[in-house]
Amino acid sequence: MTVDQAQTDKLLAIVNQQIEQKSFNYDDQRLIAQMIEGLGDTRGLVRLGFAEALGKVGKPAVKPLIDALLNHDNVVVRRAAGKTLTLIEDPEAVPHLIYALLHDQDTVVQGSAIGALARTGEAAVTPLLQVLASPDSSESHKGHAAWALAFIGAKAEAQLYSAYQSDSPEVRAAVVGAIAKLVEENRQDTKALNLLVKSLEDDASNVRSEAAAVLGNLKYQAAVPKLVELLNHSWGQTRSAAALSLMKIGDRTCLDSLEMAVSQEDDQEIKKVMALAISMLNKQTDADDWE
Numbered sequence: 149m150t151v152d153q154a155q156t157d158k159l160l161a162i163v164n165q166q167i168e169q170k171s172f173n174y175d176d177q178r179l180i181a182q183m184i185e186g187l188g189d190t191r192g193l194v195r196l197g198f199a200e201a202l203g204k205v206g207k208p209a210v211k212p213l214i215d216a217l218l219n220h221d222n223v224v225v226r227r228a229a230g231k232t233l234t235l236i237e238d239p240e241a242v243p244h245l246i247y248a249l250l251h252d253q254d255t256v257v258q259g260s261a262i263g264a265l266a267r268t269g270e271a272a273v274t275p276l277l278q279v280l281a282s283p284d285s286s287e288s289h290k291g292h293a294a295w296a297l298a299f300i301g302a303k304a305e306a307q308l309y310s311a312y313q314s315d316s317p318e319v320r321a322a323v324v325g326a327i328a329k330l331v332e333e334n335r336q337d338t339k340a341l342n343l344l345v346k347s348l349e350d351d352a353s354n355v356r357s358e359a360a361a362v363l364g365n366l367k368y369q370a371a372v373p374k375l376v377e378l379l380n381h382s383w384g385q386t387r388s389a390a391a392l393s394l395m396k397i398g399d400r401t402c403l404d405s406l407e408m409a410v411s412q413e414d415d416q417e418i419k420k421v422m423a424l425a426i427s428m429l430n431k432q433t434d435a436d437d438w439e
Contacts, residue, residue: 153194156186160197167204174208183209184216187228195228203235210236214244217261223254230260237264239271246275250289262292266299273297273304273311281316294322301329312343317352324355328362341368348374356381357389364393372399379409379422387413388421395425403429 163183166172173179183205186198202209209232216229230248233241241264248261265272279285279293297308308330312323324347330340347359348371360378363371371393378390387409394402403426410422 153189153191156189156194159183160186160194160201163201164197167201172205174205177208177212180205180209180212184212184225184229187216187232188220188222188225195224199228199232199235202232206236207238210238210240214241217248217257218244223257226252226254227256227260230257230264234260234264234267237268239268242268242272242275245272246279249292250279250285255288258288258292262296266296269300270304270307273300273307277311277314277319277322280318280322281314290318290322294318294325297322297326298329301326302333305330309343317350317355320347320350320352321355321358324358324362328366331366331368341370344368345371345374348378353383353385356383356386360386360389360393364396367397369397369399372397372402376402376405379405380412384415384418387415388418391418391422391425395428398429398432400429400432 159182163172163179180202183198183202187195187202189195189198202213213229213233213236216225217233218226220226220229226248230245233245245261245265245268249258249265252258252261265276276293276296280290280297285293297304301308308323308326311319312327314320314323324344327340327343331337331344334340344359344363344366345368347355348363350356350359356378360375363375375390375393375397378386379394381387381390391406391409394406406422406426406429410419410426413419413422
């Protein structure tokens with residue numbers, strides 16, 4: 149152990165003792181700054197120790213952590229600052245976390261920022277929707293934002309339903325993914341299920357495909373008639389998504405429709421997807437015969 153590491157360990161021990169004994173000076177910004185520097189330690193457990201201690205410090209640590217997230221030269225500190233803000237869940241950090249997501253070149257920092265945004269909850273929803281709707285956002289940023297919305301889920305249910313009216317297909321597709329999480333938590337959520345089925349008729353291909361995917365994952369039998377209709381849709385991505393969804397749902401009554409669709413399909417890649425769906429459903433039939 150180096151001298152610097154010994155001093156760092158001593159600082160962490162003192163801080164933890166003060167927090168436990170309720171003698172920690174929450175106004176001591178110099179001490180908080182030293183703790184944040186500890187987030188750059190080469191030892192993972194030490195970084196975790198400082199992150200947990202800063203999490204217990206809470207609000208007084210938010211601004212220094214934001215500054216570290218945005219400006220620190222050491223990428224390890226920036227990463228850990230984002231992860232530590234995840235523990236505090238302070239809405240004040242939201243715009244700065246969005247900035248880090250969009251502008252930091254390090255993908256781990258971006259991941260730390262999106263994790264903190266997801267944990268912050270409702271206060272992060274509108275900025276996340278703006279990321280999704282912006283033409284300047286990369287596909288990676290949009291994917292992160294969609295994941296965070298799904299994580300937030302029921303905490304912002306009203307905002308999600310409102311956002312479904314957006315003109316942006318990316319926003320609507322992300323909302324569909326997030327609404328599916330509501331159904332996973334409550335299979336009797338008819339409002340959510342109806343929205344997912346309705347989304348199969350959306351004007352945007354990516355929204356239809358997302359709806360088909362989540363309905364397949366949910367194995368929602370009531371969606372089968374609509375999915376069968378989509379096997380003849382003019383957009384190939386939609387036909388493919390419908391076939392995969394029917395395969396996951398496992399309703400053998402759609403076999404005739406799939407066989408008709410595959411016989412009429414011109415796109416060889418989509419034909420393979422439909423053939424796979426037929427094969428899997430037939431295997432399920434064979435397995436059921438032995439039950």
